Amino acid sequence: QNAPIKVGLMLPATGTFANLGTMIENGFKMYVAEQGGKLGGNEVQYFKVDDESDPAKAADNVNKLIKRDQVDVLVGTVHSGVALAMAKAAKESNTLLIVPNAGADVVTGPMCGKNIFRSSFSNWQPAYAMGKVAAERGHKKVMTITWNYAAGNESVKGFVEGFEAAGGKVSQQLNLPFPQVEFQALLTQIASQKPDAVYAFFAGGGAVKFVKDYAAAGLMKSAPLYGPGFLTDGTLEAQGEAAQGMYTTLHYADNLNTPRDNAFRLAFAKAYKVNADVYAVQGYDAAQMLGAGLKAAGGDIKNRDKLVAGMETAVIDSPRGKFKLSPAHNPVQDIYLRQVKGNVNEVKGVAVKALADPAKGCKM
Amino acid sequence: MNTEAAMLDVAGVNTYYGDSHILQGVDLQIPAGRALGLLGRNGMGKTTLIRSLMGYVPMAAGSVRWGGRDVTGWPPEKMARLGIGYVPEGRGIFPNLSVSENLVMSARAGVDGSRAWTYDRVLSLFPRLAERLDNGGAQLSGGEQQMLSIGRALMTNPTLMILDEATEGLAPLIVQEIWRVIGQIRETGISTLIVDRNYRMVLAHTDLAVVLEKGRVVLAGESAALAQDHDALGRYLGV
Amino acid sequence: MDFPTFLIQCLNAVQYGLLLFLVASGLTLIFGIMGVINLAHGSFYMIGAYMAFALAPLFGDQFILQLLAGIVLSALLGFVLEWIFFSYLYQRDHLQQVLMTYALILVFEEVRSMLFGNDVHGVTAPPWLSGGLSLGGVMTYPVYNLFASAACIVVAIGLYFVVNRTRLGMMIRAGASNRDMVRGLGINIRLLYRIVFAAGVALAALAGMIAAPAASVYPGMGGQILIICFVVVVIGGIGSISGALIASLLVGFVDTFGKVFFAQYSGISVYVLMALILIWRPEGLKSKGY
Amino acid sequence: MTSTPLPLAAAPAGASRRGLQASLLPLAVAVLLSLLPSFLSSYGSDLVLRIMVYAIFALSLELLVGTTGLVSLGHAGFFGIAAYVTVLASGDNAASIAWLLPAAMLAAGLYALVTGALSLRTRGVYFIMVTLAFAQMAYFVFHDTPIGGGSDGMFLTSRPVLAAGGVTLLDLEKSSHVYYLALGCLVATYALLAAVLRSRFGHALAGIRINEQRMRAAGYHTYWYKLAAFVLAAMLAGVAGFLMAAKNGAVNPELLSWHESGGVLMMIILGGLGSLRGAVLGAIAFVLLKEFYASSAILGSIAERWQLTLGLTMILFVALMPQGLIGLARRWKRSPEAGHAH
Amino acid sequence: MHTDAHHSQPLLQAGALTRRFGGLTAVKAVSIDLHVGELHAVIGTNGAGKSTLINMLSGEIAASEGMLKLDGVDATAWPQPKRARAGIGRSYQRTTIFPQFSVLENCRLTAQAALQRPWHLWQSARGCAASVGIAREVLEVAGLAGFAERPAGSMSHGQKRQLEIAMCLATRPRVLLLDEPLAGMGAEEAERMLSLLERLKRDHAILLVEHDMDAVFRVADRITVMVNGEVIASDTPDNIRVNPDVQTAYLGDAHEH
């Protein structure tokens, strides 16, 4: 029997993203527990570091896992800037890395590598899909608004690409400093320009406040609000009335109602007393991907080539639906169109089938 | 000196600053309605004695009694509430308050409920202050600050005034006025404890006097008698 | 920008400014008047917001009652905090207080996480404040925001009056410059400071409670507001209530129009404003007046 | 009151003996640090390296806060600018430390010269906030514009080297080389600041902290002194920034954030203001405490609550140690010399 | 250096200095000449503007109007440190010392002002023999030699006042602007200070602000009287003593010996 596999979980335990960190961790652990606590026949041993979502400390934090705990595989994280530092460290030390959330395009773009995988999405994916949807829904003139930071800018870029390819026109791109939540000035600008629709990228507390302010300004009717799923995921209770009826795109939805998803959600709810969400799925799939690789390598984590080949070719039976990885190691997945109803993001169909990230700049 | 009932009775005071033994068993009584002058060269412990009895500096040993009541170890705010008006060395003006605010904030009726000293009366005592009411405390001249400090203490309608170098930096005319007021205060039954470098004036305006030398009382008695004792004055004050 | 839009933007600026003032007022009190550099002020704001979240179900429609209960609770909290953590720090170097408040931020953040978890929560405005006013057909304006502005104005006036016109206010300010002398005048400065600190905490918490229905309630919400409040207090001139009000409005305008005209660089605008003002007037706009 | 005059001036001989004693401990620590990597795991050396970088950073701020009395909440600005310059100036091929380090220091120094010249018009809390403002401006320049890769920052493609006559003396791709470079910088910074503090310049700075008015009246152009201290502190912070960039191989706007400025300020307060050792102690304590409370290997699930444990520990420190950690050390030793450090 | 320079040009010459604070004119067009070998006393009511005058002469605050010449050179625009290094020394009415430093260091630091050399990083400040020497000397003169190693803040009020003067002397000034140097000093200490002043005036130009009239009339060669910012008289001590305006405004009856 092999030595236990050391999994380093570098996730936020404090700060704005703490909750997402917990969901990812739980998802990951649930899959391992389902396999009897083993992956590819190996015991799994966890090492945890709170990344505090602070990129300035990221290099030191990831080194704790790589050098101090000498983990075999890194799993993390939520914040894009931190994920980049992890990718850099993983490359330098040739450690296996699975990113269970951070959507930064570069991770599977210029930064891509044999040992770097992502179980979630690239910022480009849901945004591009939403661009197509918005155009299909007949909107001609759309404005975008986001925080001025990498994730927001990438998301808007993806949207513009999808929307303009389908014949629409983005009339103005608004942004404000991250993580400010004073939206009123920009909402007034939106109101005065009377666009057909608005595409927004925000997350967490900012998403809640933006959607509420947008509704309170009376704009929902005159200019429907679109966004990637993060605008309404895990925030619906707080957004309440304001978010009702909104359309968003994401690689997951609350009631896919497939047997695979139902089983997953039931098990998750039982184990952790909360409903699963997209983050839990991403964590769960990160474990699945690792499991698939290990299986191909015969349980030998040191057999990197086989392991990577196994992960590259595996079909992951995700609660979101089956997916494979692109050559740049990003999921090639269906992006769903969802609508907010009560406290759930109801699936309304598939916006784009098997959408692959273009992986610009990836040389592998 | 012990025959009259003492309003303030300080006995056996020993005070240290760190390791240095500053006051070494000082006794002092101020009878009600009397004025006492505290004399001594620079650095002999006059201010330290005042700060000790006010409760600013902890005493290593000794007792403080007020009208017969043991008040040893009381904090300054409680001592002040007993009816002590304190004009500290160096004035202690609140620089961020205006002149009128400095006065208004400290206004209080005396322990007997008297309000003999009002805002207007203080201003009429120091007309110069009346001209500078809206000035910040930090922007006053040295002498104006001194007036303010005295006026502020008067606003608390004290039964005992402690004046530590209260005439420092005041013009001669004002100093005369201050001594006149001290005389007046004495007549209204208010006691005073005076430290001043002008020993002649102190002895002329007080009933009793105490001389400190290196933290000990070396002389205590009637002021009038001491004023004649040129020997002692020469020895202990260097004059 | 057409004229009606311009007017609405001005309204936005005033409204944001007033909300900032409400948070900054407690800071001016503790920081400007007591001289305690209170980094934990943002945490008190957060505590207020979570208090609104926790109390709302208990009070139902009784919004005003809920605010009052929150004020009492937070004042109590402030009273106890001052007692345990600050009462012995005044004589020390001011930077020790900074370290203390820094530590408190960490503690509050974790306690919040233990009590309420890390989710984002919404607080609903009371029904009688939840409508919207139509502004010239362009957009609607939430009635609640107007209520919040009104509350800010009331607090501003009240605070200005207490600090400038009452003996209490004078004593507090005197205490900041010379504690010993205040004691020598028979004033119990320890108690006084405890009360002021409690009032400062209550003001921050009140701001949090008022902001909660508009802003929602989420981890780390205190940190964001903290720095901008320091900016307001300093621009206004430390300890000056009226200065803080002017500064809040200035920041409101600069921020609002910065976002409109220099979206890409609007993060800098407020800091440029502060640097310019302080280089022009090194002691803030209202250095002397209170 | 005349007490016997003390013997004339602490004679130079006595002073130099005391000076020697005072420098024994730092020397011993430096020797120990140079031996450490042979005993420690690579993680351990990394930890020590991080502490050393922060120690340099803290020392630089100590000159400003502890000595000159200028409390800055924008010191990370200089740290971060130097780090960015290191990355931006390196290009694709390994740049030479010989000019890269001075360039990084110079950039930090230049920014300090300009912002300091303006900030020093203000005092006290106003100064704190103006320094914050200038650091935030630099932060937003890197965060919101593409110059430095925006919010995600950028990478150092190849780390700098130092070569002389064809021989590579230092290659910062090797972490041990970063370690020894940092150690060298730490020793140099400490020695320089120790010299500054005992020099006339240092005494003048201390005088300015306590009573600037009197210094001007005596004939000191205090503004230039303060500006010199500000620029010097910024350049030393630049050394730390350079090392940070070389160590991490990446930079990021958060390096300039007020959290970072606040963190290093907390280090020197925790360590005890007014002494170089305090600053170093503070850096050690801050990094180690955090490391300890956040390691789940030692504390299990409590590690996730590191904010609580760290916060409570700091509260205890403040409550029990009015002089900071260095005060504790002094109380142990009760050496009179320690009290003299400015 | 001049020995008896009374008739040469004044060392410090101030012309029509005026200073306004908002609506208040604290000093109105005051001209004053200071000669080496002469002690010029300025007396006047509280708030008359004496300290403000010293502040303007020493460069602590800018004059609203007027000019200043040192040694015949226009020094109106010089900042305070430059004036100080050129030989204008002052003491403060409110003690302005370095409480945390030793008494010796207080004086050494002010003595160092003339020998700053900030770039001499290798040389210890305490080892700077010149400044230590000056400091010890002025402490001796001020009668504080026994207190050299005490923290200045731990001295009594009167002792601090003595230190205040010592620090001023440590800058080796040619012009001394003394703001109530006797305040807070005991009789004995005041006596010593007066004889010191008498010695110093031989080779210094001295401006003395003081409310102790016995002292002023003893040492002053010339007296200027200010009331409400204006000079009401400037004359020899004997003439001032009998000047009726001065008596009503300032002296009262206390000094008609």
Ligand SMILES: Nc1ncnc2c1ncn2[C@@H]1O[C@H](COP(=O)(O)OP(=O)(O)OP(=O)(O)O)[C@@H](O)[C@H]1O
């Ligand atoms: N904070 C202190 N720490 C240590 N020693 C002190 C402190 N304050 C005063 N002393 C010392 O205590 C002694 C008495 O000082 P005190 O101020 O009581 O003298 P004083 O009689 O009031 O003198 P003066 O006439 O100069 O005001 C002095 O030798 C002084 O140096």
Ligand SMILES: Nc1ncnc2c1ncn2[C@@H]1O[C@H](COP(=O)(O)OP(=O)(O)OP(=O)(O)O)[C@@H](O)[C@H]1O
């Ligand atoms: N910064 C300032 N702002 C406003 N007024 C001031 C300022 N400084 C001084 N004054 C006023 O100017 C006048 C002159 O003050 P100054 O200190 O020169 O008086 P002085 O002659 O030294 O008095 P004293 O003998 O009491 O020290 C005073 O009325 C004072 O209140």
Ligand SMILES: [Mg+2]
């Ligand atoms: Mg005294």
Ligand SMILES: [Mg+2]
């Ligand atoms: Mg004066």
